[in-house]
Each structure stands twice: as C-alpha cells, then as structure tokens.
Amino acid sequence: MMVAETVLEEQVVYARPASLRDVPTHYCPGCTHGVAHRLVAEVLDELGIRERTIGVSPVGCAVFAYKYFNTDGCEAAHGRAPAMATGIKRVRPDMVVFTYQGDGDLAAIGTGEIIHAATRGELFTTIFINNAIYGMTGGQMAPTTLPGQYTSSSPAGRDVETAGFPIRMAEVIAGLPGAAYVARRSLHNVKEIMKAKKAIRTAFKVQLAGLGFSMVELLSACPTNWSMSPPEAMRWIEEAMVPYYPLGDFKVAEGVEALLKER
C-alpha cells in the first residue's frame, strides 16, 4: 500500500479570520480582549463587511485594536469614541462603523458620549468590554468594579458608601429610545463565547439594517490586575460578575426580533 493513500486530505478547521491581522497582540496571557477581537473579526468576515468597516479604538488596554483589526481604523481620545464614530458615520453612512471600549472609557470619562450617541440612535455598533477594572493604568477602580472588590485605588475594597455601586451600562443604554439592540454576554467559557458571537453578529446586522444604535457588553477577564490565574479569573467572572451583571438581551427594538431568529 502506498503511504500517500493513507494521508487524509487536509481540512481547515480553524484559521485566522481575514479581519484580524497576522500580528502578535500585546494582551496579557488569559486576557479575553483577544477573544473579543476574534469574535468581532469573525462576524465582519461572515457578514462580508471587512472592506467597508471603520473601527474606532479606545484609550485603555485595547488602544492598539486598530493594529489588530484588518480594517481601516482610528484612535479616539479617552471616552470619545462614540463622538468620533458619530462624525464618521454621519459623513459616510455607507460604511460600517464600530467602537471598541473599556469600562473606564465608556462608563466613566465617556458616559456622556455613549449615552447621547445611543439617544440619537447613531447607526454604529459598540463593543463594550466590562472587566471591572482599569487595565491599562494598572488596576484602579472602575465604575464597574464590584462592591468590596480590591483594586489599587480601592485598597480596602470598593466601599459603596463613598464610591457608589457599580453601573450596569447595558441596562442604562437599553433605557434609551435610540438604542435598538443592547445585550450583555460573557467570555468565561466556550458556550458563553458562542452566545457572545451571536449577539455581536446581531448588533452588526442591526447597524446594517439601519435600525438604530447597537451595543454588546462583554464580561471580560483581567487576570493581571485581578491578581488571578487565567482559570481563576474565568471562575471569578462566573461566580462574582455574572450575579451582579445578568446576561441577556436588554433591548430588542422593533425589527430586531427577526434578526435574532436568523442563524
């Protein structure tokens, strides 16, 4: 018997999406920013929109997202990505525009910008990474830091008496009439990651259909600043974050329902 006959034909089961560049990222081991990037990239590929997409990077750990997505991209000032995306989309309604923002970026310094972009029903998509901490600056308290959570600027744990309770942004944005689709998903296991991808896909479809503003909040791990191993960090998302930040769809406006049913 010839050896060649026994070799199975190669089948690609896993490849880099065309919307992700073939470059190493600077993310820490166990960080789920990379997972979120990949999900967005797969969706851009599957919807065939890579060549007409413009991404807006935040200030935060994902500041270099524009180097990783294989699309046109720009870098906003801290918190201002929704304003920048508004400017882009208003002059190029034919483009697909998304912002990718952390919780300090979106829920602290840029709260005004995201709320008003959503209120106006701006036709872009926001990927919101909630990791309950300021990653880039070395682990300070975020507006999403959980009660009692230790951070470098809440060394005794977040004291809700003085720092208030964490903001549930998906619920806040869902309350705004201009938001068409708002969901929260988590990246702590494969099942949730698959659900996250579906939500991201729906969010971009909402933009393509011109139905309104769309946002997917992703519960994300920062093992470095949580001082945890990657597996511990995944467990912490599930056990500590999910109970405070329930997963689900918080806004499904008219017309979006049909998109949810699509595969």
Place this chain on the structure above:
Amino acid sequence: MAVELLKGNVALAEAAIRAGVEAYFGYPITPQTELLEHMAQRMPELGRAFVQAESELAAINMVYGAACAGARAMTSSSSPGISLMQEGFSYIAGSEVPAVVVDIMRGGPGLGNIQPSQADYFQVTRSAGHGDYHPIVLAPASVQEAIDLMVLAFDLADKYRHVVLVVADGLIGQMMEPAELPPMRPLRAERPDWALTGAQGRAPRIITSLELDAPALEEVNNRLQAKLREIREHEQRYAEQMVEDARLVVVGYGTAGRIAQTAVRQARREGMRVGLFRPITLWPFPERRLSRLADRVDAFLVVEMNAGQMLDDVRLAAGGQVPVDFYGRTGGMVPVPEEIYEAISALYRKLPDSARWGE
C-alpha cells in the same frame, strides 16, 4: 454675487457652506449661536450633516471623526466651549487631519460674560491643547473679512492637514455689515488618499496620534515642526496703513485693530506720524514684517481687548529694538477710539526728537 447686509455669525456659517463644509457639529453658546442655528437650517436642506452635540467635547471629536473619514468638517463655539475643545485640537493636530473651528470670543475668566473680548489669544495661539504645536489662527476685522477668512480656513486646513481657528468676538459675530458671499463650491467628489474609506482592495489605513516609542514620536514631532515652519514661512498675513513714514505704529487685530484705525486716522489729522499694523494671522504671527518695521519706527503701541497677550509676540518681533507700549480693556469692555487716541498721543509725546528713542 451681490453685496448684501449680513450678520457676522450668519456670514461665517454661509461662507463655510459655500466653501464646501460637509459636516457641522456644535453646541449652543452666546455669542456664536446664530452660526449654529444657520447650520441647523441650511445643512439638512443641502443634504449635509448637522448634529447638535451634547457638549463641545463631543462636537470637536465628531469633527475629528468626520475629518478622518475625509470630509470637510467644522465646529464653532465661544471661549468656555473652546476650553473644552482643547483636547480635541491636540488629537487632531497629532494625527494630522484638517479641521476648522470658529471661536467668537467672550469675556472671561470662568463664565465671565457674553461681551466682546480677545481673551482667548493665548489659549488659541500658544498650543490649543497639550503637546507641542500651534494651530493656524485667523482673525477677521469685518464681516467681509470673516467670509474671506472662513473660505481660506478650509483651504489651509486641507493643505496642511491641520487645525485652523477663525477667531472673532461678539461684535463681529453680531454686527450687520454689507458683504459679499463667495459662489457655492461643489462638494469635493474624491476623498483624500489618507482618509478612512474602508480597506477595499488596499491595505488598511490608520489614523492615530499614539506613538509609544520615544524616538518614533520625536520623528512625528520633527515632521510636525517642519510643517509648522513651512506655515510660518508662507502664511503670515497682515494689513497695514500709513506705516511708510510712521514713527509710532499701533498693533491690533480684529475688533481692536478696527477701532484703532479710527484713532490712528485722528492722530494723523493732528499731524502725528502714526500707522496701523493689523495681524490677520495670529499664528503664524506676522513677525517678519513687524520686525522690519521695528528697524525704522520709534515705538509700538499694542491694543487688545485683554490684559496684554499678543503683546508678547509684538515684543518678540520688536526684539528689544524699540519700546512696546500697551493699551487694553478687559472683561468684555470695548475701547472707544478716543481712549486709543489718548494712548497714542501720550506715547507720541514721549517720542524723542531724534529718530531713535534713547539716542
């Protein structure tokens, strides 16, 4: 085009439209609100973008976004709003995209008042945000000049991919004067070759002001400084009157320059050899011409509606060759020609009979 009676703010807005502005983003503030209101009416009519932003911070970042997408974009505000926009100016300058901003200055500091002022000279010419650069700053002294400079602002912004500010005060913004608008230019059909247009059949384009590597960021700064040198070389603009035989030259821009003109004429009638130098570009400051004048005049009198800001630039241009005196009003007070005339004649009386002070 016919001469018509136009209010400064409306003239600025309409001139921008005719210069081909594709997107306007702004937030209401007196004394520039008519500009925003004119845009609210006209831009949608023409199928162009208008957004009333939630703040000046958002407005300038919307301009930044639209500019990255290759559109001619602008915003307008007044002093407190310009303070808020400083962050955006810096990012726009750092990433080298064109943007046009109108500042109808008012009295400060703080909330101050809504009266005409020139108190923003430092905040617009010195840096306009953090970093190490100057924006281009144009200062009209009449409604007609406001129109002309508005058109020039877009051309300079595009040419140099830089922030251009048109600064005036409430007097010019609110005043009605006969002026002529330019013809309507068609909107630019092609996007510039650096703009974000989707990576179709080409490598992705990136617009950023971020560069973590110090040697590389120094390179970026060197490039930016080379561009600023070129602007300094080619774009110094000014107007002057009766300077040929002048012993004393009054230096004032915008409204202050215009009021000073009346005072200078009166001084001439009284037999004083006085001239007027009116900077039109505040940055680049018209230093070349002014230092040539410093070679042959006996003194400068700087007139501003602030406590003495352009004064620094005049002193630098004069290079210690001649005395530089100052007359200013603050808090939204507008000087009348008589007080400037008084300042002129007081200084003129002190001029020595010799051609040089102190000789």
